[in-house]
Amino acid sequence: MAHTTAESEGPRLRLRTDVEFARPRRGQADASPAVELRGVNLFYGRNQALFDISMDIGAKRVTAFIGPSGCGKSTLLRCLNRMNDLIDDVTIEGAIRVQGQDIYARGADVIEVRRRVGMVFQKSNPLPKSIYENVVYGLRIAGIRAKAVLDEACERSLRGAALWDEVKDRLHQSGLSLSGGQQQRLCIARAIAVEPEIVLMDEPCSALDPIATSKIEELIDEIKSTYTLVIVTHNLQQAARVSDRTAFFWLGRLVEYSDTAELFTKPKEKHTEDYITGRFG
Amino acid sequence: MTRFSERGDAAIWLTGTGLGISLLMIAGMIAIILVNGLGFFWPRPIERITLDDGTVLMGEIVAREGIPRPGTSDHLRQFRIQMKLGNRDLSGADFRWIDERAILRRERPEDALYIERREYGPFIGAAARLTDGEREVASGSEAVWQALAPLVAKAGRDRARIRRLERDAIGGVNYQIERERLRLRAIELESRRRPDRDFTAERAAIERRTAALQARYADLEQELAGAVEEAARTRVTLVTAGGEEKELATLDIFRACPANRLTTAGRARVYASRLWEFVSGDPRESNTEGGIFPAIFGTVMMVLIMSGLAVPFGVLAALYLREYARQGVLVRMVRVAVNNLAGVPSIVFGVFGLGFFVYLVGGTIDQVFYAERLPAPTFGTGGILWASLTLGLLTVPVVIVAAEEALAAVPRSMREASLATGATKFQTILRVVLPAAAPGILTGLILAMARGAGEVAPLMITGVVKLAPDLPVDGFFPFLHLDRKFMHLGFHIYDVGFQSPNVEAAKPMVYATSILLLLVVLLLNLTAIIVRNRLRRKYQTSAF
Numbered sequence: 001m002a003h004t005t006a007e008s009e010g011p012r013l014r015l016r017t018d019v020e021f022a023r024p025r026r027g028q029a030d031a032s033p034a035v036e037l038r039g040v041n042l043f044y045g046r047n048q049a050l051f052d053i054s055m056d057i058g059a060k061r062v063t064a065f066i067g068p069s070g071c072g073k074s075t076l077l078r079c080l081n082r083m084n085d086l087i088d089d090v091t092i093e094g095a096i097r098v099q100g101q102d103i104y105a106r107g108a109d110v111i112e113v114r115r116r117v118g119m120v121f122q123k124s125n126p127l128p129k130s131i132y133e134n135v136v137y138g139l140r141i142a143g144i145r146a147k148a149v150l151d152e153a154c155e156r157s158l159r160g161a162a163l164w165d166e167v168k169d170r171l172h173q174s175g176l177s178l179s180g181g182q183q184q185r186l187c188i189a190r191a192i193a194v195e196p197e198i199v200l201m202d203e204p205c206s207a208l209d210p211i212a213t214s215k216i217e218e219l220i221d222e223i224k225s226t227y228t229l230v231i232v233t234h235n236l237q238q239a240a241r242v243s244d245r246t247a248f249f250w251l252g253r254l255v256e257y258s259d260t261a262e263l264f265t266k267p268k269e270k271h272t273e274d275y276i277t278g279r280f281g
Numbered sequence: 282m283t284r285f286s287e288r289g290d291a292a293i294w295l296t297g298t299g300l301g302i303s304l305l306m307i308a309g310m311i312a313i314i315l316v317n318g319l320g321f322f323w324p325r326p327i328e329r330i331t332l333d334d335g336t337v338l339m340g341e342i343v344a345r346e347g348i349p350r351p352g353t354s355d356h357l358r359q360f361r362i363q364m365k366l367g368n369r370d371l372s373g374a375d376f377r378w379i380d381e382r383a384i385l386r387r388e389r390p391e392d393a394l395y396i397e398r399r400e401y402g403p404f405i406g407a408a409a410r411l412t413d414g415e416r417e418v419a420s421g422s423e424a425v426w427q428a429l430a431p432l433v434a435k436a437g438r439d440r441a442r443i444r445r446l447e448r449d450a451i452g453g454v455n456y457q458i459e460r461e462r463l464r465l466r467a468i469e470l471e472s473r474r475r476p477d478r479d480f481t482a483e484r485a486a487i488e489r490r491t492a493a494l495q496a497r498y499a500d501l502e503q504e505l506a507g508a509v510e511e512a513a514r515t516r517v518t519l520v521t522a523g524g525e526e527k528e529l530a531t532l533d534i535f536r537a538c539p540a541n542r543l544t545t546a547g548r549a550r551v552y553a554s555r556l557w558e559f560v561s562g563d564p565r566e567s568n569t570e571g572g573i574f575p576a577i578f579g580t581v582m583m584v585l586i587m588s589g590l591a592v593p594f595g596v597l598a599a600l601y602l603r604e605y606a607r608q609g610v611l612v613r614m615v616r617v618a619v620n621n622l623a624g625v626p627s628i629v630f631g632v633f634g635l636g637f638f639v640y641l642v643g644g645t646i647d648q649v650f651y652a653e654r655l656p657a658p659t660f661g662t663g664g665i666l667w668a669s670l671t672l673g674l675l676t677v678p679v680v681i682v683a684a685e686e687a688l689a690a691v692p693r694s695m696r697e698a699s700l701a702t703g704a705t706k707f708q709t710i711l712r713v714v715l716p717a718a719a720p721g722i723l724t725g726l727i728l729a730m731a732r733g734a735g736e737v738a739p740l741m742i743t744g745v746v747k748l749a750p751d752l753p754v755d756g757f758f759p760f761l762h763l764d765r766k767f768m769h770l771g772f773h774i775y776d777v778g779f780q781s782p783n784v785e786a787a788k789p790m791v792y793a794t795s796i797l798l799l800l801v802v803l804l805l806n807l808t809a810i811i812v813r814n815r816l817r818r819k820y821q822t823s824a825f
Contacts, residue, residue, distance in 0.1 A: 083697065088608060115703030125694035127713055128819070138702030141712070187698070194702055 034059040034198055034228040035080060040094035042075060042084070049075050051253045053094070057245075062220060062229045064243035064260065066236060068275065071249040073232045074122075077200050080230065081117035082110050099197060115142070118191035122203040124183035126175035126190075131158075131167050134175040134186055138194035153193050160226075161189035162219050181212025188219065192227065199223075201231040205238065217242050236276055240264050248272045311799075318796040321789030322555040324548050327393040327405060327540045329522055330364070330379065331386040338377070339393060339522035340366040340405050341540075348380070367395075367405040369783075371525050375402050376785040392422040395540045396519070399533040402566065402786055409526065410518040418515070425517065426539060432515055432531040439512035439532055446505045449756070454498045456757050461491045467653040535565075559793060564748065568777050569787040573794055578752055579665065579745075579767035580734060580801055586669035586763075587676060587733045592726050594673070595680025596715075602681070603688040604710055616685075623678035631739025634671030639663055639743060659764050663744030665753045666763035671743045672736055676729035683728060687721020688714060716816075723813040727806050734802045737771035745772045747780075770798040 033056035042050035050072045057063050065073035078084045079096060082103060096103055103113045115138070126134050133140075135157050136150045144150060154171070158164040163185040167178070175186055184204055191199055201220075205213040220229060220242045233239050239246050240260060247257040248271070256263060256272045267273040274280055285291070325341045332338070343365050347357035360381045369375040396404040408425035411418045411432075419428045465487050468480050513530040520526050535558075538551050562572025598619075606612045643660035651659040660666070691714050699709040737745075746766040753765045778784070778791035 081701065083701065086693075086697070086700070111703050111705055114701055119697075119701035121694060121697060121701075123694055125692075125698040127695060127698055128717060137699070137712075138704070141699075141702065141704040141708045190698070190702060 032059060033057055034099060035230075036095075036097040036100075037076075037079075038095045038097075040076070040079065040092065040096060042072075042079065042093075043091040044087070045089045049252050050079075051251075053254050055247060055254060055257050057228065057230060059228050060225060061244040062224050062231060062242055064239035064246045065230065065232045065249060066234075066239050066246060066275075067249035067255075068280065069234075072252040073247075073249045074202050076249070077202055077230060077232050078119075080198070080200055081114050081119055083114075083119065085110065115194055116196050117198045117200060118194065118196035119200045120184070120187050120191050120202065120204050122206055124180060124187050124207065126178070126183050126186050129175060130172045131175050131178070131186060132171040135189050135193050137190060142194065157189040157193035160192050160223060161185045162215065162222070163189055179212075181208050181215060184208060184212070184216060185219065188216075192223065196227065198228040198230065201229065203232050203234060206234060213238070236264075248275060250275070314792050314795050314799070317789060318792030318794075321793055322552050322559065324395065324538055324540050324543060324551045326389055327395060328364075329388050329390050329393070330384055332379070332383050333385050334383070337522045338364060338366060338379070339390070340364040340377075341395075343376075365403075365405075365786075367403040368401075368521055368525075368527070370401040371521060371527060375783070389541045391539075391541055392426070393539065393541050394426070394519070394537055396529075396537045397535040397570070398529060399535070399565065402570070402783070404519055404527065404529070406519045406521040406527070408517060409520045411515065412518070413515050429517060429531070429534075429537060432517075433534050433537050436512070436531050436534055439508070443505065443508055443512065446501065446508060451498065451501045451505065453757070454494055454501060458491060458494045458498065461487050461494065463653045465491075470652055560797070567781060568748065568773065569781055569783055569790055573768075573770065573773055573797065575749055575752060576768040576770045576773045576794070577797060577801060578754075579749070580770045580798070581805070582753060583665055583669050583672065583740075583767065583769065584730055584734045584801075584805060586665065587672040588726055588730055590670060590673040591676045591680050591729055591733075592722070595677045595725065595729075596684045596722055598677070599681045599684035599688055600710065600715075603685050604706070604714070619678050619681050623682060625675075626738075627675055627736050628738040630671055630675045631742045634667055634674065634739060634743045635663070638667040638670050643667060662764075663742065663746075663766060664764040665744055665767045668740050668744035668767070671739050672733045675736065675739065676733050679729045679732060680722075680725040683725025684718065684722045687718035687725070690721060691717045716819075720813045720817040723809050723816065727809045727813070730805050730809065731802055734798070734805065735771060737769070737775060740769055740772060745769045747772075747776050770794055770801065774798065 035057040037056075038054050040050055040053040041048060053076060065077060067073050075084065079092065080098070080103075084090050084092065092104060098113065098117060102108065103117075127137060129137070132154055135154045136144075139150055139153055155164060155168075158167065163182060166182060167173075167186075170177075175183065178186060184207075188199075188204075205216050208216065217238065220231065223229070224244075231239075231243065243260045245258065246260045246263045248255045248263065248267075248269075250271050256267060256269045258268075263272065264276055267276060325343075327339060328342055329337060329339045341364065342362050344363040345360055346363075348355075348359045348361050350356045350359075361378050362381060363376060363378050365376055366372060367375050390407070392407045394404075394406060394408055396406075398404055407422045408429060409422065410420045411425045411428050419425045465484065468483055468487070472478065472480050509532070512532045515531045516528055517531055517534075518526055518528045536551070536554065538547075543551065559572050560577070561574050563575060564573060565571035602612060602615065639662060643658070643662065643664075647655060647659050647661040695713055695717060696709055699713045700706070704712070744766050746768065749766050749768045751762070751765060753762050753767050754760060755762070774791055774794050777787045777794065781787040
């Protein structure tokens with residue numbers, strides 16, 4: 001029976017030798033980008049979902065991916081920590097480097113990649129465990145048993161996710177007992193507990209009310225000095241509020257990528273302008 | 282206005298009727314089983330009936346029905362009664378139908394006794410004399426009854442003592458003698474293989490030990506004979522309604538009750554005592570009387586062994602199919618095959634179990650490990666292990682299907698949450714997926730147990746017997762004897778109800794055993810359901 005081995009359940013890779021890690025002309029900003037994408041194509045079976053994406057994502061900055069539904073922005077985000085590996089029949093071409101290391105290279109350690117690139121999902125997904133266990137989950141599976149270390153990490157992460165004051169007296173209650181906004185912040189705490197370099201956020205506020213949303217946005221503002229953040233959002237105001245740079249995707253292509261202020265005020269592309277002014281999307 | 286056919290009213294009635302009929306059938310079945318099974322233990326009054334031909338009969342009235350005479354005017358107008366007369370040893374048949382028109386007189390004599398004894402079913406009659414050896418202790422029905430009651434209680438204790446002697450003391454010595462014999466046989470086999478070695482010393486040691494054991498055996502035999510003789514000294518003479526006399530050792534009396542003099546509380550006590558004997562005692566009289574404890578024990582143990590084998594295998598298989606295998610044509614085919622396997626008739630599994638487990642695996646085990654016992658088979662014959670394995674095979678598909686569904690129902694977001702923090706797939710399965718799927722897997726276990734506990738056909742050829750002398754668990758090393766044959770409630774029902782020489786007497790036992798089988802399945806399921814609900818509360822997934 002054809003089966004996938006424990007961890008290499010990956011997409012089939014077609015290695016391209018013609019990819020060069022020269023700076024693309026467009027969207028060039030950082031001295032040392034956290035993530036470099038070169039000529040990324042992605043296929044679900046035979047359908048191509050991403051077309052030749054090349055971009056650099058700056059370290060310790062907030063980068064927003066915007067675009068209409070189905071434009072491939074979430075798909076691209078999930079490439080950055082190889083979450084697409086979970087889907088059968090995905091083919092990825094091109095190269096993605098995180099901190100200079102090609103994460104799709106033969107022999108790249110997926111687990112290591114995911115530890116370095118954390119993720120917060122659209123739907124808050126606390127594990128059916130206590131708040132404490134949710135936060136230290138990543139540490140436990142990394143084999144850390146010392147209670148002092150776990151306690152310290154739990155408090156630090158919950159403070160980092162601006163949740164500590166609300167839950168410090170009930171750390172051993174189920175994570176599912178929290179409200180939606182709190183659950184999402186718990187997920188952020190879980191993501192940052194393993195001290196990743198990059199945190200990916202896939203529409204983190206789409207299921208939240210405005211108050212919870214503003215809390216998450218404040219949080220993003222606070223932690224951006226520590227982590228490289230990539231956030232996918234449908235909410236253009238949110239992208240404008242929280243991000244330093246914004247990338248606009250349309251039909252699987254990167255249409256425009258520049259500083260947020262510039263993209264929202266002086267878009268170079270017609271499509272971008274139409275989208276941000278609400279003419280489609 | 283909406284047309285009637287478009288409105289849902291008819292559908293409500295239709296669906297409601299479907300549910301109603303199902304409930305009615307189930308309730309009716311349970312009611313019939315309960316009434317017939319539990320009513321059996323209630324002591325009924327004894328009637329003495331004088332017929333017009335001068336015969337006098339005494340017994341319990343168990344049924345009354347109209348006499349069918351089709352075509353005549355008194356079709357079903359006349360009635361006849363069925364009497365349980367007991368005294369099979371004297372009269373041959375212990376049930377009799379009597380036309381009500383032939384009855385001259387019916388009365389309920391105060392001194393009527395209903396005596397449950399070791400052989401020949403109950404005795405119904407009156408007491409006449411009580412003797413201790415040659416000496417007469419009491420005579421006359423009242424005096425004998427007064428003296429008899431404590432003797433019956435003492436008989437119970439005596440039987441327990443004799444049984445301990447037989448089973449534990451003599452059984453233990455027997456067991457050791459058998460082990461020495463097997464050792465001797467093993468040495469013989471060994472010496473045939475290696476003729477150069479000298480085994481004389483070992484042989485002599487075994488013979489010495491055997492001689493000592495045999496001396497001990499003789500002592501115990503004598504002790505047993507003494508105990509039996511002592512206990513059987515008191516004898517009671519009983520007299521039937523027809524005037525025949527029957528002498529009975531009090532040791533053989535299990536229970537005696539003056540059926541017509543009992544108060545309601547007294548009847549309840551007799552009822553409780555009979556019920557307790559039924560649940561906790563060993564069977565008597567080719568299973569038509571006494572208890573069915575060995576069958577309960579065998580059923581529960583078999584179901585537990587079966588679950589212990591089927592669940593781990595099923596869950597592992599489901600994990601591979603759902604989590605590791607690449608979802609493709611082959612996996613789909615395997616899945617279809619598994620689903621079909623769940624529908625294979627159980628007797629097919631039974632035949633397979635007999636051929637593969639018993640003859641092939643068991644036979645090989647015997648040749649390799651129990652060569653000294655051959656030609657008497659150890660594992661090469663039906664036993665509780667093989668029966669459980671066969672049933673495990675039968676229920677594994679059920680577990681696989683349920684576990685697969687449970688695994689598939691674990692939301693992808695939960696796996697992603699784990700994987701995104703750097704967990705490996707294996708860690709994710711172990712820490713997130715399996716706990717979340719546990720309630721669903723337990724559902725599979727419940728279905729498997731329900732199916733397994735009710736199977737009879739495959740068991741009949743892989744290890745169930747009508748009467749197993751020993752439980753599969755006892756005090757002799759290695760304590761758990763998986764090679765032993767065992768009794769099973771389902772087979773017991775079949776055997777008692779349809780293979781018994783005395784069907785009329787066994788009928789209530791069938792109902793009572795059915796209740797117990799239902800109860801055992803219910804209890805096993807209830808336990809699993811409670812565990813499942815506890816797990817569900819613990820691992821309940823997000824509300825939205």
